[in-house]
Amino acid sequence: MARPLRIEYPGAWYHVMNRGGRRRFIFNTDGQRHHFLALLGEVYTRYRAEIHAYCLMDNHYHLLIRTPEANLQRVMRHVNGLYTQYFNRSEGKDGALFRGRYKAILVDADTHWIELSRYIHRNPLEARMTRRLQDYRWSSYRAYVGLTKPASWLYTRYILKAMGRGNPQAGYKVYMKGDSNEALEAFYKGSKIPPLLGNEHFKAKVLASIPQHPDIPERRQAQPRPSLKTVTAVVARYYGVPKTQIFTSTRGKGVKTPARSLAMHVCQDTGGMTLATIADEFGLSSYASAGATIRNIRRRLAEDKGLRKDLMYILQDLTP
Helix, strand or coil, X not given: CCCCCCCCCCCEEEEEEEEXXXXXXXXXXXXXXXXXXXXXXXXXXXXCCEEEXXXXXXXXXXXXXXXXXXXXXXXXXXXXXXXXHHHHHHHCCCCXXXXXXXXXXXXXXXXXHHHHHHHHHCHHHHCCCCCCHHHCCCECHHHHCCCCCCCCCECXXXXXXXXXXXXXXXXXXXXXXXXXXXXXXXXXXXXXXXXEECCHHHHHHHHCCCCCCCCCHHHHHHCCCCCHHHHHHHHHHHHCCXXXXXXXXXXXXXXXXXXXXXXXXXXXXXXXXXXXXXXXXXXXXXXHHHHHHXXXXXHHHHHCHHHHHHHHHHHHHHCC
């Protein structure tokens, strides 16, 4: 499986998250929380990373970061690596603390940075860790509404400036009481959060900068899923067979190409179709038959380098 490609460029904004392995706590004491915040101060001075919002929960954290020097990977390697070392020393443990690489969502700041700060700051309230946000000490919310002085490394002025003239801190407090953005809530509700948050123009601009390879998760996940019609047309064209052959069951010696089986595999893996739908569309007796066919072609893909190459070219044709 390909590792996620980190999209970096000067001035990029990110919503960064990471969670403890097996959902275990990554913050057990106030001392650990203070140490994590101190690491955020270090990346501000060492890497010029701008921290615009943060929230430390028990088993995960949220950061809103801007990187003027296109160095998010170095920033997060510093934070996660040094914090893991500190946590293990303080707890008398060893090994990995986080469940894996951090999740970094590239954000279109022009349209989502203010909404995202509200999403981050409301986490303790949504998790019922506090009844009032002003009482929660481990987020940047209190600095935004004037209850504490912002740390030297915390950038509040960008978002507060958007609150208009007058008293921006009071304006942000009122903004936080407003209804959450439904589109943003829906974006974060899914089991697999897309790597890009922004309008279609922003996504197209970013995707154009990523190498044209179908196995890059950011490109694959951000693209719309191909339809059955598109998949079968591409597979039939690649193998030089009529589309009717892909929908016709042929067994034994009559099978000359893997087009039919490979099309089913692509429909499930890339098209997101259920086994029941695949069975119905390809004229199979049950979803179990579709599952058996797909498992068989996956075994062949693991063993056959030429077949894997065929699949790569087909996926490239399916990638706009």
